[in-house]
Amino acid sequence: MRRVSIYDTTLRDGTQAEDISLTTEDKLRIALKLDELGVAYIEGGWPGSNPTDKRFFQEIQNYSFKNAAIAAFGSTHAHRGTAATDPNLKALVESGAPVVTIFGKSWDIHVTEALGTTLPRNLELVGDSLAFLRPHVKELFFDAEHFFDGFTANPDYALAVLKKAHEAGADVLVLCDTNGGTLPGDFRRMVEAVTTALPGVAFGVHAHNDSGVAVANSIEAVVLGACQVQGTINGYGERCGNANLCSIIPSLTLKCGIACLPEGKLPLITPTAHFVSEMVNQAPPSNQPYVGDAAFAHKGGIHVSAVVKNPRTYEHITPETVGNARRVLLSDLSGQSNILYKAREFGFDLDKNDPFVLELLSTIKEREAMGYEYSAAEASYELLLNRVLGRARSYFTVTRYRVLDDNVYDRAEPITEATVMIKVGGRIKHTAAAGMGPVNALDKAIRKALRGFYPRLAEMRLLDFKVRVLSGLKRDDCEPGGCGTASHVRVLVECGDAAKRWVTVGVSHNVIEASFQAMEDAINYKLFSDDKAKLTKALKG
Structure with missing residues (x-):
């Protein structure tokens, strides 16, 4: 050669x-x-x-x-x-x-x-x-x-x-x-x-x-x-x-x-x-040939159905030859093949005629029409999958939260305070925390309420936070030119611990609510994945 x-x-x-x-x-x-x-x-x-x-x-x-x-x-x-x-x-x-x-x-x-x-x-x-x-x-x-x-x-x-x-x-x-x-x-x-x-x-x-x-x-x-x-x-x-x-x-x-x-x-x-x-502190382009995250990603249901039968139908090389991996995405373009493939990734071998598959597919399409993006937030998808299957434990319920920003003339930055009421195992915890902005304050207040119940949350760190305006989502009360500052936003939160990283999503016209949804999923995923790791270790032992 x-x-x-x-x-x-x-x-x-x-x-x-x-x-x-x-x-x-x-x-x-x-x-x-x-x-x-x-x-x-x-x-x-x-x-x-x-x-x-x-x-x-x-x-x-x-x-x-x-x-x-x-x-x-x-x-x-x-x-x-x-x-x-x-x-x-x-x-x-x-x-x-x-x-x-x-x-x-x-x-x-x-x-x-x-x-x-x-x-x-x-x-x-x-x-x-x-x-x-x-x-x-x-x-x-x-x-x-x-x-x-x-x-x-x-x-x-x-x-x-x-x-x-x-x-x-x-x-x-x-x-x-x-x-x-x-x-x-x-x-x-x-x-x-x-x-x-x-x-x-x-x-x-x-x-x-x-x-x-x-x-x-x-x-x-x-x-x-x-x-x-x-x-x-x-x-x-x-x-x-x-x-x-x-x-x-x-x-x-x-x-x-x-x-x-x-x-x-x-x-x-x-x-x-x-x-x-x-x-160099730059995100790698996802659509980069061979090495990008999207290089072997499949979204359309027809594509996924064919790739499951023979990867050569939509892949010019085997992804493993360049150290990459095949990914199947979930969106409103998804079909049953996408659901079955992703379920197998998370350990569920489902039949295409299982009513659960149709229910999950319908749920995903409804939520993506609202602005949720599961192709970029696979941790939120895994939680959704387990919730629809009835296999996800309810770790906590936030019954109420409030976020206040207070600023006075000549102060460099506002003071932000978040208050939450959280129900855990029948007990109500009412806590407050100050933070650098509403998301940080809300995150600290939730963790403060939960740390006595789930001390391993101390391992979790926020790694990235992205907000995108969803200009394509319209409401009846919007002006003809669009919703402007009242538009829906999508928040993607990336968190991690010593073992892994995960991304969750939230959507709302209120950026704090969208952030809360993403953070709530992120905390739930941390607890869920830790429990899953313990179970896997116990079964192997």
Whole structure:
């Protein structure tokens, strides 16, 4: 099987995204995860540009890597100086990285206007910089910046830059679509021109996604003979991002029969994608190919019915091959197949003719018409399933609650107080609590009332809270243009403990009531899942 090298630049190019910033410690953790995945190269940053990257290359010396080589990134030397005296080239050597990648200009307009020098002088910069670095590193790569734009404007000069880099000792010539504007047809034509002009020379690809085709162009380059693919996890990067390795690696492996990772590592691609998204503090896109939560999610009843019989009917690969999992969603598009599939997930083997199935399906469709969203709140669905089956215990009943906000002139924030009356096992608990806003105050008051009965609620934490206006839900008393601030809202609450995370939902025109519903479900689910875990352990014992 043919093999190509994956060159990950998440720690350098990925951090150029406007909303991503990583500390040295963050970069070290991500590097270890990338090595576990099995990429061939990890570009750690530009040691001559900032203290964070300089420290990264110092600290990385204390770690051993099984699969990846660490690469340092920089540029050709300043056109008014020499390679031997250039501080950036010196920093690359002092980084101790076994691999160095430098970029140089291959578009004539960048040479004359951005650098402010001549075309012959730029060729000297490329040749002298690479020749200076060659004795100091095991592998040396040259990124031909703006190659495709440069080739379009002046093909002879763009090719001359590549030839100079090859003569100076670059192991791989990387063709960069820096502006991300090259479409696949033109991309293919220009890569073929390179392979004709420089037969047998090792080349790679570095594509940006400004035209939405970075993944397609990268795969095309490999098909045409590229030995190295550069990109980032989840496609992070400047402007519209870089080529997404989470799409490239599975596509090359599973569709093209080209190995990218060590044997057995492909199932790590999904957990790696999610890990990196957590490290950069961004929610992973659910519709991302291969690794997204929705990549193998099925909502329509016809789809689910077919997938149950043969997953190939609506899945182009088996989700487990990339470390993902099949999901069946519940909504007003659901059919009996969805209900049966989800029931089996929660341990109930139901018959399609069971009246319960029709009852649950009817209940779900009615509640989704009201704005409830069970595809995103599976904990609320599991509770609903068990309640309709009569298998969910009633842990508590909130008979009344009140939330008060009090503010006076010049006070920075209002004071919020919540009062609740809760019935537990025939006893009424009447408690109050102050909090940072109505949801926090209500949550604290409920827990205060319940903690004597259910001390394990202390383990539970609120992790995420989302509110969405449901503009599509109309009421008779709304204005013709919509309900405005009187619209229904959907609240999704994500909670967790040491063992798991779960999402619950609430809907109302009153945001506090919707929040209360979601929090009530979240607390009930915590108690319910703990009881279920105890029962499972007892049965195994």
